[in-house]
Amino acid sequence: ILIILDNASYHKKKTILAEIEKNLPNIQLYFLPEYSPNLNLAELVWHSAKEYISHRLFKSVEELKNLLNRLLNQGELIIRWGRKIKNKGNAAIAN
Numbered sequence: 001i002l003i004i005l006d007n008a009s010y011h012k013k014k015t016i017l018a019e020i021e022k023n024l025p026n027i028q029l030y031f032l033p034e035y036s037p038n039l040n041l042a043e044l045v046w047h048s049a050k051e052y053i054s055h056r057l058f059k060s061v062e063e064l065k066n067l068l069n070r071l072l073n074q075g076e077l078i079i080r081w082g083r084k085i086k087n088k089g090n091a092a093i094a095n
Contacts, residue, residue: 002028006040045072048079 005011011031020027037043049071058064071077 001026002030004030006032007034049077
């Protein structure tokens with residue numbers, strides 16, 4: 001089983017990695033290159049969702065939750081797959 005991870009610090013805790021290696025020999029971890037949001041599709045989804053909610057004033061937290069539910073769970077989020085994603089001041093093209 002291959003699991004692909006980004007480079008979040010909690011994904012790389014030495015104790016956890018050692019436990020996986022010792023107790024789960026069928027699991028292989030593959031880490032994406034650092035600063036590569038174009039390879040992490042979740043980054044593109046969150047970036048697209050943030051476009052819908054930024055620069056808006058919500059009357060309540062419930063209103064924000066409802067919008068996020070519609071976007072993420074009910075299929076209303078439109079993702080432009082070829083767009084640029086900001087990356088530490090640079091831009092990367094999502095493929």
